[in-house]
Amino acid sequence: MTMNPVSGQFDTSASSLETEVFLAFGTNKGDPRSAFRLAQEGLTAGGVRDLRFSPFYETDPVDCEPGTPPFLNGVIAGRWSGSPSELLTLCQSLERRAGRPEKHSSHQARELDLDLILFGEEIIRSERLTVPHPRAAQRAFVLVPLHDLAPDAVFPDCGKSVRQLLAELPSAETAVRRKDLDF
Numbered sequence: 006m007t008m009n010p011v012s013g014q015f016d017t018s019a020s021s022l023e024t025e026v027f028l029a030f031g032t033n034k035g036d037p038r039s040a041f042r043l044a045q046e047g048l049t050a051g052g053v054r055d056l057r058f059s060p061f062y063e064t065d066p067v068d069c070e071p072g073t074p075p076f077l078n079g080v081i082a083g084r085w086s087g088s089p090s091e092l093l094t095l096c097q098s099l100e101r102r103a104g105r106p107e108k109h110s111s112h113q114a115r116e117l118d119l120d121l122i123l124f125g126e127e128i129i130r131s132e133r134l135t136v137p138h139p140r141a142a143q144r145a146f147v148l149v150p151l152h153d154l155a156p157d158a159v160f161p162d163c164g165k166s167v168r169q170l171l172a173e174l175p176s177a178e179t180a181v182r183r184k185d186l187d188f
Contacts, residue, residue, distance in 0.1 A: 023084035059150035
């Protein structure tokens with residue numbers, strides 16, 4: 006809640022109670038258009054407002070089983086009025102609706118992967134959730150599309166902007182290929 010300096014009143018409108026969030030989107034199994042639509046519709050129905058989408062990028066798998074096909078990655082930005090845990094639950098339910106098993110390895114192909122990258126300026130370290138996402142600052146497939154939406158967004162755990170983190174990546178890590186897809 007913020008105070009209006011002119012009126013001295015607290016602003017209790019919905020927008021003042023919402024947090025800007027960034028989610029990484031990925032798929033490399035099944036129909037990417039269906040996965041994207043499911044994520045878009047599910048996030049909207051679940052209460053994420055003002056959705057914005059980065060362009061999509063095709064990337065080679067990182068830390069996956071041999072033979073894993075390339076990923077289609079992007080970032081989704083929006084505003085959320087619930088808790089980080091509630092947003093994580095929503096994302097996991099959408100992954101399951103897309104066909105991802107509840108218990109899964111992070112090294113396998115997947116129909117839909119939604120990772121909470123940034124939740125406002127919060128740093129969260131719990132058994133269930135780590136925000137900023139623990140590996141996002143080292144991954145071009147997250148930083149490049151995040152840069153498209155919010156180059157000056159800051160990772161609060163290291164105090165660096167997306168622009169700075171992207172500039173620090175070794176050139177081999179920046180091998181992402183923009184994919185223009187019609188949805």
